[in-house]
Amino acid sequence: MHELSVAMNMIEMAESACVEQGYSRVEAVSIRVGRASGIMRDALVFAFDCAKAGTLAADARLDIEDVPVGGACNDCHAEFSVEEAFVFNCPACGGKSFQITSGQELHIVELEVDS
Ligand SMILES: [Zn+2]
Numbered sequence: 441m442h443e444l445s446v447a448m449n450m451i452e453m454a455e456s457a458c459v460e461q462g463y464s465r466v467e468a469v470s471i472r473v474g475r476a477s478g479i480m481r482d483a484l485v486f487a488f489d490c491a492k493a494g495t496l497a498a499d500a501r502l503d504i505e506d507v508p509v510g511g512a513c514n515d516c517h518a519e520f521s522v523e524e525a526f527v528f529n530c531p532a533c534g535g536k537s538f539q540i541t542s543g544q545e546l547h548i549v550e551l552e553v554d555s
Contacts, residue, residue: 442478442479443479443480443483443484443486443487444487444490444491446479446484446487446546447484447487447488447490447491447492448487448491450469450471450488450548451466451469451488451491451492451495451497451500453548454466454469454496454497454500454548454551455495455496455497457551457553458496458497458551458553459496461553462555463553463554463555464496464554464555465496465497465499465553465554465555466495466496466497466500466551466552466553467499467500467501467552467553467554468500468501468502468503468550468551468552469488469497469500469501469502469503469548469550469551469552470503470504470505470548470549470550470551470552471502471503471504471505471546471547471548471549472504472505472507472545472546472547472549473504473505473506473507473545473546474507474509474542474543474544474545474546475506475507475508475509475524475525475543476509476525476526476540476543476544477543477544477545477546479546481504481506484502484504485502485504488502489502503550505549507542507543507545508521508522508523508542508543509521509522509524509525509526509527509540509542509543509544510522510540510541510542510543511527511530511538511539511540511541512538512539512541513530513532513533513535513537513538514535514537514538514539515530515533515535515537515538516530516532516533516535518530518531518532518533519541520532521542521543525543527540
């Protein structure tokens with residue numbers, strides 16, 4: 441399960457940031473997850489709850505910010521965002537030449553820690 445390694449990674453990062461700053465407890469981890477990142481939100485929450493046991497983040501809350509998939513069209517230069525996890529055509533002109541500009545991210549945006 442991909443989500444488990446992602447969750448373990450996040451907890452490791454949270455723990456080391458927490459220790460580095462001289463705190464002893466992670467209270468919350470806020471992350472940003474793009475819809476095109478391939479991460480299942482429910483699976484990630486479950487994996488996070490499994491992975492945090494026995495760590496400095498044992499009681500930590502996981503806040504997930506959902507980032508829609510966005511792109512920029514090379515033909516009509518429209519910037520768009522869609523509800524789906526995939527984009528096949530520019531929603532403005534139907535063109536197939538575009539760049540994905542958001543929705544693939546998966547990273548920690550904020551940590552709440554306590555001493
Ligand atoms: Zn277009």
